Amino acid sequence: METVEQNTLENNIGKTHNVSGSLAVIDALLSEDITTVFGYPGGAIMPIYDALYDFNDSLNHILVRHEQGAIHAAQGYARVSGKTGVVFATSGPGATNLVTGLADAQIDSTPLVCITGQVFAHLLGTDAFQETDVINITTPITKWNYQVTDANEIPEVLAKAFFIASSGRPGPVLIDITKNAQLQLFDYKGYRQCVHVRSYRAEPIVRNEYIEQAAKLINEAKKPFVIFGQGVILGNAEKEFLAFIEKAGLPTAWTIMGMSAIPTNHPLGVGMLGMHGNYGPNYLTNECDVLIAVGMRFDDRVTGRLDKYAKQAKVVHLDIDPAEIDKNVATTVAVWGNCKETLPLLTALVEEKTHTEWFKEFDIKKEKETTQLITKELNPTEGELTMGEVLNVLNELTNGEAVIVTDVGQHQMVACRYAKQTKSRSNITSGGLGTMGFALPAAIGAKFGAPEREVIAIMGDGGAQMNIQELGTIMQFKPNVKILILNNSFLGMVRQWQELFHKKRYSFTDIQSPNFVTLASAYNIAGKQISKREELKASLKEMLDHPESYLLEVAVLHEDNVFPMVPQGKGVAEIVLSKEEI
Amino acid sequence: MKQEHTLTVYSENQVGLLNKIAIIFSRRKINLESFNSSPSEIEKIYRFTIVVKETEEVVRNLVRQIEKIVDVFKVFNNTNDEIIWQQIALYKVPTSIIMKDAKVERLLRQFGANVVVIRNDYTVFEATGQDDEINNLLKELDKYGLIEFVRSSRIAIIKSSEGVHKQVLDMQKNDPRKSPINNEYLNSKSKIFQM
Numbered sequence: 024m025e026t027v028e029q030n031t032l033e034n035n036i037g038k039t040h041n042v043s044g045s046l047a048v049i050d051a052l053l054s055e056d057i058t059t060v061f062g063y064p065g066g067a068i069m070p071i072y073d074a075l076y077d078f079n080d081s082l083n084h085i086l087v088r089h090e091q092g093a094i095h096a097a098q099g100y101a102r103v104s105g106k107t108g109v110v111f112a113t114s115g116p117g118a119t120n121l122v123t124g125l126a127d128a129q130i131d132s133t134p135l136v137c138i139t140g141q142v143f144a145h146l147l148g149t150d151a152f153q154e155t156d157v158i159n160i161t162t163p164i165t166k167w168n169y170q171v172t173d174a175n176e177i178p179e180v181l182a183k184a185f186f187i188a189s190s191g192r193p194g195p196v197l198i199d200i201t202k203n204a205q206l207q208l209f210d211y212k213g214y215r216q217c218v219h220v221r222s223y224r225a226e227p228i229v230r231n232e233y234i235e236q237a238a239k240l241i242n243e244a245k246k247p248f249v250i251f252g253q254g255v256i257l258g259n260a261e262k263e264f265l266a267f268i269e270k271a272g273l274p275t276a277w278t279i280m281g282m283s284a285i286p287t288n289h290p291l292g293v294g295m296l297g298m299h300g301n302y303g304p305n306y307l308t309n310e311c312d313v314l315i316a317v318g319m320r321f322d323d324r325v326t327g328r329l330d331k332y333a334k335q336a337k338v339v340h341l342d343i344d345p346a347e348i349d350k351n352v353a354t355t356v357a358v359w360g361n362c363k364e365t366l367p368l369l370t371a372l373v374e375e376k377t378h379t380e381w382f383k384e385f386d387i388k389k390e391k392e393t394t395q396l397i398t399k400e401l402n403p404t405e406g407e408l409t410m411g412e413v414l415n416v417l418n419e420l421t422n423g424e425a426v427i428v429t430d431v432g433q434h435q436m437v438a439c440r441y442a443k444q445t446k447s448r449s450n451i452t453s454g455g456l457g458t459m460g461f462a463l464p465a466a467i468g469a470k471f472g473a474p475e476r477e478v479i480a481i482m483g484d485g486g487a488q489m490n491i492q493e494l495g496t497i498m499q500f501k502p503n504v505k506i507l508i509l510n511n512s513f514l515g516m517v518r519q520w521q522e523l524f525h526k527k528r529y530s531f532t533d534i535q536s537p538n539f540v541t542l543a544s545a546y547n548i549a550g551k552q553i554s555k556r557e558e559l560k561a562s563l564k565e566m567l568d569h570p571e572s573y574l575l576e577v578a579v580l581h582e583d584n585v586f587p588m589v590p591q592g593k594g595v596a597e598i599v600l601s602k603e604e605i
Numbered sequence: 606m607k608q609e610h611t612l613t614v615y616s617e618n619q620v621g622l623l624n625k626i627a628i629i630f631s632r633r634k635i636n637l638e639s640f641n642s643s644p645s646e647i648e649k650i651y652r653f654t655i656v657v658k659e660t661e662e663v664v665r666n667l668v669r670q671i672e673k674i675v676d677v678f679k680v681f682n683n684t685n686d687e688i689i690w691q692q693i694a695l696y697k698v699p700t701s702i703i704m705k706d707a708k709v710e711r712l713l714r715q716f717g718a719n720v721v722v723i724r725n726d727y728t729v730f731e732a733t734g735q736d737d738e739i740n741n742l743l744k745e746l747d748k749y750g751l752i753e754f755v756r757s758s759r760i761a762i763i764k765s766s767e768g769v770h771k772q773v774l775d776m777q778k779n780d781p782r783k784s785p786i787n788n789e790y791l792n793s794k795s796k797i798f799q800m
């Protein structure tokens with residue numbers, strides 16, 4: 024491992040002899056400029072919490088109400104800020120409560136360093152109290168994990184952890200530290216940031232011949248189509264990406280994870296891909312002649328049936344992770360590398376074009392989606408409120424500047440379809456894992472990661488009850504988070520599938536909810552429940568204007584369905600606009 | 606078409622690494638034909654030799670997933686014509702039968718087997734070779750009261766003239782963020798691996 028000298032010793036902990044492993048952990052965090060930690064204490068991590076006690080000023084520790092809340096908060100923090108999220112949890116149940124969040128961060132490439140306490144090294148393997156084999160449990164859901172049993176290892180292992188979590192394609196790292204190592208006193212030589220791990224390639228080298236081949240394909244294309252994912256955001260390559268699509272005049276669609284990397288109203292933007300994405304980009308995926316995929320991984324929710332996916336097109340795939348190339352969709356030209364680096368090289372070689380005729384095809388499809396569906400969704404004049412119109416009014420009020428953190432289900436799809444976003448890192452959602460219960464803690468974390476921004480958690484009545492204990496965290500630490508519950512009295516997305524594919528047999532999807540407003544008030548959080556169109560705008564405004572956190576529950580249409588839809592097992596061009604077409 | 610692929614994995618020698626590699630296969634419900642681990646010729650670097658019977662496409666994805674493991678340096682993927690490989694087998698046979706039956710001795714000579722231990726009650730033979738050779742001897746010895754048999758996993762040497770060793774070591778010297786070898790290998794497999 025190569026490291027950079029860093030003279031942080033005196034500043035942070037002020038000593039070198041008889042330094043405890045725990046203090047070395049704290050020093051590592053301070054040296055990495057970590058300011059916020061989400062966590063929950065317990066027996067096996069008490070020495071670290073004891074060391075933390077003296078660093079209240081420099082390290083802001085947020086005590087959550089459940090370790091799952093801690094890790095989702097750290098994810099929200101990382102997603103909104105681009106910094107690495109840090110989590111503390113104790114051994115056994117504390118560590119196992121991180122599992123869902125680790126899996127979520129792994130599949131959505133979120134940089135995290137999770138530090139778990141572990142029983143004394145001499146007790147490993149004895150079924151000691153709160154001993155769980157956390158390394159083996161978390162191996163498939165971490166980018167890297169490691170168990171420390173000797174304090175001497177701590178500085179180097181944590182340096183490695185931070186480097187691995189944030190470099191290349193980011194991901195969660197878990198470091199399990201036995202209690203003896205936390206207590207152990209050792210001669211501390213200081214913290215050195217890691218810049219290289221000899222067996223690890225953060226980024227593949229960029230090869231010009233592939234850039235040239237890609238440019239040639241793009242220049243010769245009659246119907247080129249760009250689809251992009253979170254890679255553009257993770258690479259901080261928003262500007263480079265815009266320069267690329269603007270020069271070549273390319274119609275561009277985003278995945279749910281890529282959303283907000285370009286403004287949602289950008290003239291070259293043709294909408295969202297995926298099962299509930301927009302009609303045009305899904306349909307026309309099967310009409311383009313060159314498909315240019317940037318920082319995305321061809322998830323099955325994006326491709327639909329693979330043997331009916333873009334078969335007519337030549338595929339250019341830009342990705343930092345070689346394992347993504349050819350994994351699901353065979354590429355014609357693979358451009359490996361960080362798109363921050365590869366996009367400018369490509370931009371230099373592409374010709375300026377406008378593709379006016381090709382854009383018209385998108386316009387026609389958009390027109391069809393709008394008249395058949397969007398208008399009704401966004402501007403209904405009678406009946407119960409729809410999720411779409413809530414989003415529509417919210418857009419008006421926020422002007423697309425808020426961070427929208429969604430849970431999982433119909434409201435998530437509606438929010439991602441209709442939310443207006445003008446800044447990158449505005450759309451925070453559990454894309455790959457689809458974790459219900461994500462939104463509330465992730466929104467808390469997002470607020471700590473971007474205190475200057477408005478953060479709105481949008482949840483269903485089901486998901487709202489899945490990590491609702493985190494209202495306690497809001498009560499105690501007072502992040503200003505707006506909570507918008509779109510209550511359809513159902514586990515809506517599952518109910519939709521039951522309606523469409525299981526003959527309306529609503530097996531356990533009618534879910535009852537507590538009085539959310541009363542519940543919020545028990546946590547000293549103001550709130551309101553509405554169900555009428557007339558109240559909508561004023562209530563949303565009241566929520567946004569409220570100086571502290573606020574919960575607004577909106578009763579919406581019970582049995583509404585999200586369309587368009589690419590039914591499972593169907594190709595993207597088989598996208599339907601209504602249930603009659605299924 | 607499914608065929609045998611031998612993967613040679615160079616990695617750090619770290620607790621838990623075997624598991625990190627093994628779960629890449631088990632997650633995809635892919636059976637390992639054979640799995641061997643040993644120190645490599647490079648100090649502190651380990652070498653795994655893994656045999657799977659899968660299509661080129663599946664194996665390519667497996668290779669990339671294994672290379673993604675932080676502690677793995679490099680994975681080489683070779684079909685049988687690109688490697689020299691051997692397995693070792695031990696056979697335990699009653700000594701009384703061998704003493705009596707001259708045919709057995711002939712057999713052993715024919716298969717190039719060696720005696721490892723001779724006791725009053727049994728004798729242990731060792732044979733090195735590929736599947737067929739080991740199996741044929743097994744079949745024969747079975748007729749003479751074979752007591753016990755064990756076969757090792759495959760170990761393989763890559764025929765390529767360019768040293769694998771050097772490539773792995775080069776990784777340490779290169780610009781830490783980059784991996785030219787990685788790209789080059791995947792793009793010009795034939796050049797690197799033809800005899």
Ligand SMILES: Cc1ncc(C[n+]2csc(CCOP(=O)(O)OP(=O)(O)O)c2C)c(N)n1
Nearest residue numbers: 432433434457459483484485486514515516
């Ligand atoms: C932890 C978890 N459990 C189950 C599911 C399966 N699931 C996906 S959407 C959904 C319904 C969500 O209902 P609700 O939160 O009310 O949101 P709505 O779809 O009504 O907007 C369920 C149960 C999931 N995604 N995550």
